[in-house]
Structure formats: structure tokens, C-alpha cells
Amino acid sequence: MAELNPTLDTSLKVSYITGRKGYLRRKLVNVLMLVLTGAVTLLALFPLFWIIGYVMAKGGQYINLDLFTQLPRPAGVAGGGVLHAIEGTLMLTLVAAVVAIPIGLLAAFYAAYHPNTPLGVGLRFGTDVLSGVPSIVVGIFAYALVVKPSGHYSLLAGGLAMAIIMLPTTIRTTEEMIKLVPTNLREGALALGAPEWKTALQVTFPAALSGILTGFMLSLARASGETAPLLFTALGNDRFDLAKLISGGVSAGQSIFNILGNILQQPVDSLALTLYKYSQDPNINRVNQSWAVAFVLMMLVLIINILARGWVEYRAAKLRG
Amino acid sequence: MQKTIYQPGKKNGIVRKIETITKHGDRIWLGLNFSMGVVIIVLMVLIGILLWNQSAASRQEFGLSFISPFARATWNPVNGTFNAWPFIYGTLITSLVAILIAVPLSLGIAIFLFELCPAWLRTPLSLLVELLSAIPSVVYGLWGIFVFLPVVIAPLGKFLGNALGNLPLLGILFIGPISASGSSRLAAGVILAIMITPTIAAVSRDVFMAIPNSQREASLALGATRWETISKVLLPYGVSGILGAVILGLGRALGETMAVTMVIGNSISNSGSLLKAGYTMSSVIANEFAEAVSALHSQALIEVALILFLMTLVLNIIARLLVWRVSRKSSSEVRA
Numbered sequence: 001m002a003e004l005n006p007t008l009d010t011s012l013k014v015s016y017i018t019g020r021k022g023y024l025r026r027k028l029v030n031v032l033m034l035v036l037t038g039a040v041t042l043l044a045l046f047p048l049f050w051i052i053g054y055v056m057a058k059g060g061q062y063i064n065l066d067l068f069t070q071l072p073r074p075a076g077v078a079g080g081g082v083l084h085a086i087e088g089t090l091m092l093t094l095v096a097a098v099v100a101i102p103i104g105l106l107a108a109f110y111a112a113y114h115p116n117t118p119l120g121v122g123l124r125f126g127t128d129v130l131s132g133v134p135s136i137v138v139g140i141f142a143y144a145l146v147v148k149p150s151g152h153y154s155l156l157a158g159g160l161a162m163a164i165i166m167l168p169t170t171i172r173t174t175e176e177m178i179k180l181v182p183t184n185l186r187e188g189a190l191a192l193g194a195p196e197w198k199t200a201l202q203v204t205f206p207a208a209l210s211g212i213l214t215g216f217m218l219s220l221a222r223a224s225g226e227t228a229p230l231l232f233t234a235l236g237n238d239r240f241d242l243a244k245l246i247s248g249g250v251s252a253g254q255s256i257f258n259i260l261g262n263i264l265q266q267p268v269d270s271l272a273l274t275l276y277k278y279s280q281d282p283n284i285n286r287v288n289q290s291w292a293v294a295f296v297l298m299m300l301v302l303i304i305n306i307l308a309r310g311w312v313e314y315r316a317a318k319l320r321g
Numbered sequence: 322m323q324k325t326i327y328q329p330g331k332k333n334g335i336v337r338k339i340e341t342i343t344k345h346g347d348r349i350w351l352g353l354n355f356s357m358g359v360v361i362i363v364l365m366v367l368i369g370i371l372l373w374n375q376s377a378a379s380r381q382e383f384g385l386s387f388i389s390p391f392a393r394a395t396w397n398p399v400n401g402t403f404n405a406w407p408f409i410y411g412t413l414i415t416s417l418v419a420i421l422i423a424v425p426l427s428l429g430i431a432i433f434l435f436e437l438c439p440a441w442l443r444t445p446l447s448l449l450v451e452l453l454s455a456i457p458s459v460v461y462g463l464w465g466i467f468v469f470l471p472v473v474i475a476p477l478g479k480f481l482g483n484a485l486g487n488l489p490l491l492g493i494l495f496i497g498p499i500s501a502s503g504s505s506r507l508a509a510g511v512i513l514a515i516m517i518t519p520t521i522a523a524v525s526r527d528v529f530m531a532i533p534n535s536q537r538e539a540s541l542a543l544g545a546t547r548w549e550t551i552s553k554v555l556l557p558y559g560v561s562g563i564l565g566a567v568i569l570g571l572g573r574a575l576g577e578t579m580a581v582t583m584v585i586g587n588s589i590s591n592s593g594s595l596l597k598a599g600y601t602m603s604s605v606i607a608n609e610f611a612e613a614v615s616a617l618h619s620q621a622l623i624e625v626a627l628i629l630f631l632m633t634l635v636l637n638i639i640a641r642l643l644v645w646r647v648s649r650k651s652s653s654e655v656r657a
Binding site: 030225 | 626
């Protein structure tokens with residue numbers, strides 16, 4: 001019977017097979033693409049492990065106590081450390097934090113509580129856009145704002161540039177942490193007759209504090225790794241010696257403000273800046289030290305990041321209940 | 322009891338007046354919040370204005386020929402003739418290489434992270450991807466100079482030069498030979514790709530997260546495989562957000578300075594080849610600004626910064642608008 005109508009039979013058979021084949025093909029493509037996305041993820045993470053592993057192995061060799069406690073020796077003389085850069089990084093981040101934290105905090109309160117006013121929308125948009133401004137452009141801005149009028153490179157200019165880099169991250173994380181605080185708390189305080197500012201400072205702020213602090217730490221970590229904005233603001237200064245500046249000021253009978261002002265006027269080095277300069281140095285000791293500095297810098301950034309992100313996840317999970 | 326009750330009458334007149342005017346300090350508080358919000362916006366505007374003012378002489382002197390690809394490509398601080406096209410070209414071509422490599426990679430990561438990977442692996446993997454963006458750019462540069470360039474880029478460049486250097490049109494981009502150290506536009510592009518992949522991946526993942534589950538369920542219920550759901554339903558749904566993520570990554574690539582400066586070789590060459598050393602806008606500023614020989618030289622560099630600022634500004638605004646558009650369709654917020 002089947003031979004009577006061969007055409008129909010074949011077409012049925014064909015369609016049956018193509019259907020089956022089509023299904024198999026779809027299954028195959030599915031598995032293939034899914035495996036591919038996994039492979040791509042591994043491929044992208046490969047440089048991460050390569051960099052971390054290599055910097056740890058190579059930089060670890062040159063880490064010693066001198067690195068943290070000694071000032072640099074003249075080029076060509078072995079030994080010495082990068083104490084000046086450690087002090088410089090600390091001072092720079094301190095200045096950046098002092099400038100960025102109050103501005104960031106207050107702006108974040110505005111962004112969190114007035115998201116739909118024109119300024120609120122503009123502020124959130126402005127923060128997002130500010131975080132996309134290249135750091136080298138921020139450096140030029142700080143140069144034009146501080147270095148050029150004052151006539152010399154300084155810690156102050158570098159700190160300001162870093163503050164501008166820190167601001168967007170600070171504002172955004174603070175804003176998100178404020179939003180995570182349950183509204184009941186705020187409403188409770190307001191219902192008891194507390195004014196807005198008291199509610200914000202004594203109820204919302206403490207409740208969000210640990211999250212806000214981790215946000216600061218993250219933006220500090222990011223800023224301390226920045227080099228480009230410091231190239232022509234803090235410039236670098238391998239004779240920077242905080243202890244000498246302070247003791248010199250004290251013995252000259254200067255007031256604390258004079259000493260502080262004097263320190264702010266100095267050009268300074270940071271760890272990232274030192275790394276960059278040493279890596280270009282023909283002297284092999286300097287290149288080796290740059291690996292050690294890379295080790296320190298990377299560890300600093302990675303540890304802060306891992307701790308802070310872990311903590312944020314934990315807090316967020318806890319607050320959401 | 323009596324003591325704890327609020328007694329306005331006991332207060333001194335001036336304090337009461339201040340309290341009434343400021344609404345118990347709330348006006349001051351709101352004013353502070355408001356003014357700090359204004360500071361951020363003023364800051365953005367001020368950056369633009371300062372760059373514009375400080376590059377006035379250079380803008381007047383060279384006009385549009387400063388950025389023209391057809392003007393004579395010179396950058397001569399001694400004679401005071403400047404044309405920024407070689408840097409603009411360097412920035413564009415390295416960013417293009419970076420985007421071409423980074424987009425498929427980061428889409429793969431985003432899809433894997435949000436649609437496929439087991440829940441317990443998701444958080445640690447996201448953390449690792451984010452760490453990739455936390456490593457300072459100088460460390461990338463150092464690793465690039467001493468490890469990545471000799472091991473990967475130099476052989477890759479030699480291979481590309483041999484394989485593609487003789488092609489009719491595309492060949493111009495692959496005229497070798499690559500220098501022994503591997504310093505080249507290609508090196509800068511690849512390092513940039515590594516650096517911007519986490520940015521694009523993180524934003525695209527958030528975009529996937531913002532797509533309502535009903536879309537996935539409907540597609541799977543119709544018998545589509547997971548891949549078909551991803552490629553035919555989710556990608557089209559989130560396309561504007563993903564485009565935003567890509568543009569955001571492009572903005573990062575344009576402005577990235579240190580790693581690029583360290584691996585690109587820093588020379589103005591007449592060749593447009595990827596395998597040759599070059600310069601980008603950010604790296605020329607990084608290299609020359611502190612040692613600018615004349616006022617005009619530093620003004621020209623500030624003009625380069627102005628162009629860079631405007632480019633990233635426009636890209637960022639477009640990107641944010643695209644990403645915001647996706648998140649407006651759903652309840653969860655996507656920001657980058």
C-alpha cells in the first residue's frame with residue numbers, strides 16, 4: 001500500500017526527520033552556546049588570576065621592612081623604601097576624604113529623599129556622568145583650579161583631584177544605603193516631633209553608617225589607585241618627609257595651622273605615582289621596587305574591596321530581612 | 322514630668338525666633354543638602370568652562386585644523402604647530418579594538434552570570450569580575466609592559482602582521498613588523514578590553530536582572546530552549562540597556578590613561594597600523610603636560626583634554642539615557 005503513494009510517504013518521512021533533526025540541532029546549539037558563555041567567563045577571569053598571581057609572586061620577593069620604613073635612596077644605591085609615598089598616599093586620601101565626605105553625604109541625603117525634584121534628577125544624572133569623566137581630565141581641572149593660580153604643585157591640588165574622583169562613588173553608595181534604612185524608623189522619629197535634620201543625623205545616619213563607611217572605603221580604594229589625576233597636581237616628591245616637616249615646624253615654634261598649611265603646599269608622591277615612575281626607571285632596583293609597590297597597592301585595593309563588598313551584601317540581606 | 326514637657330514660653334525670644342524661621346533647623350538642613358547637590362552640578366559645568374577658557378589661545382590659533390585629519394600631522398612644541406588628529410585617531414582605534422574584544426566577552430559573562438550559573442556560584446563570580454575592575458590601572462600597565470606584551474602581544478602581532486598585512490583594504494591596519502617589546506596600539510586595545518570588560522558585564526547583568534521574569538517564562542513555556550529564550554527574547558528586550566552598557570565601556574576606554582600610556586609606545590607615527598606604536602589623547606596629556614615647553618603647548622594639551630571631556634560627556638549622557646530607559650520599564654533600578 002505504501003508504494004501506491006510514494007510522494008506522500010517521502011514528504012511525511014522528510015518532514016518527520018527534519019523535525020527531529022531540527023529539534024536535535026536546537027538542543028545542540030543550546031548546549032553549545034551555554035558552554036560557550038561559561039568558557040568566555042573563564043577566559044575573562046584568566047587575566048585577573050594571571051595579574052594577581054604574577055604580582056604576588058614577583059612583588060612578594062622584594063617586599064621587606066625597609067620598603068615601609070625607609071625613604072628612597074639616591075638612584076643606583078640599593079635598598080631604601082617608599083615611606084614618602086606611603087605618607088603621601090595617606091595625606092592625599094585624607095585631604096580627599098575631608099573634602100568629599102561632607103559634600104557627598106549631604107548630596108546623598110538630597111538624592112535619596114528628593115529623587116523626583118528637578119535637582120534630584122539632575123543630581124543623580126550629574127553623579128553618573130561625573131563618574132564617567134576621565135581621571136586625566138579631572139587632573140587638568142585641578143591643575144587649572146589650584147596649581148595654576150597658586151603657582152606650584154601641591155598636596156592640596158592632588159587631594160582635590162582625588163576628592164572629585166571619589167565623589168560619585170561616595171554619593172551613590174551613601175544614597176543606596178540611606179534608601180535601605182526602613183522608612184518606619186524615619187517616620188517614627190518624625191512622628192515623635194523630631195525635626196528632619198535630627199532624624200537624618202541621629203536615626204537614619206547611624207542605621208546606614210556601616211554601609212556608608214564601606215562605600216567610603218571602596219571609593220578611597222579606587223582613588224588611592226589613581227595615578228593620572230596626580231601627574232600634574234601632586235607631581236611627586238621623593239624628598240617628602242612628614243616627620244621632618246612636623247618636627248621642623250614644631251622646633252620653629254609654628255602653630256599647628258602653619259604646619260598643616262606648609263604640608264598642604266608640598267608636592268607629594270603617592271604609591272601609584274611611585275609605581276609608574278619606578279617602572280619607567282632604567283635602574284633595575286627601582287623596577288623591582290615598583291613590583292613590590294604594585295603588590296602593596298593591589299593587596300590594599302583587593303582586601304578593601306572583598307571586605308567591603310562582602311559586608312554590603314551581608315548588610316543588604318539583613319536589612320531586606 | 323513637668324520638666325520634660327516642651328515649654329516654648331521658657332525660651333529666650335531670639336532662639337524662638339530662629340527656631341520659627343528655620344523650622345527648628347530644617348530649613349538650614351535642607352538648604353545644606355540642596356546646596357551640596359548644586360555643587361555637584363556646578364562642578365560638572367565648571368570643568369567644562371575651565372577647560373574651555375584655558376584653551377582659548379590654542380582654539381583661536383588653530384581653529385578646526387586642530388582636529389582635522391587632513392591637516393599636516395605635526396605636533397611640534399618648539400615651532401608651536403599643533404594638530405591633534407594622531408591622538409584622536411589613536412584613542413578611537415584603540416577603543417574600537419577594545420570594544421570589539423570586550424563586547425562578546427562581557428555579554429557572555431552577563432548571560433552566564435544571570436541566566437545560567439548556579440545560584441551559589443553567582444555572588445563569588447560577580448565579585449571576581451568586579452575585582453577585575455578594582456585593580457589599579459598602573460598595575461595593569463606594569464603587568465602589561467613586563468608580562469603581557471612579550472608573552473602575548475608580540476607573538477600575536479607577528480602572526481597578525483604575516484596573516485593580514487597583505488590584505489587589500491584591512492591590511493593597512495596590520496602593517497608590521499611589531500616592535501620587539503610589543504608596544505603598540507594593538508597592545509593598548511587589548512589591555513583596554515581587559516579593563517572595560519567588567520564594566521560592560523556588570524551593567525549588562527543589571528539589565529538582564531531588570532527584565533521581568535514573565536518574559537522568560539512565556540518563552541520557555543512556548544518550548545524555546547534557554548539559548549533561544551536568551552537570544553530571541555531577552556537580548557531584544559534589553560537591547561537599549563546593553564547598548565548603553567557598551568557605550569559606557571567605550572567612554573571608559575576613551576579616558577583610560579595610565580595602562581595605555583605604559584604600553585602604547587608613545588610616538589607620533591605616520592602609519593595608522595595597529596602594530597605600530599602610537600599615542601592617545603590621554604597618554605599625550607599624561608606625558609607632556611607637566612613638562613609643557615610653552616604656554617601654547619599647554620593650551621593645546623588642555624584643548625585635547627577638552628575634546629576628550631566632550632567626547633566622554635556625550636557618550637555618557639547617551640549611555641545613561643539608554644540604561645535608564647530599560648530600568649524605567651521595570652521596578653528594579655539600573656545604574657552604572
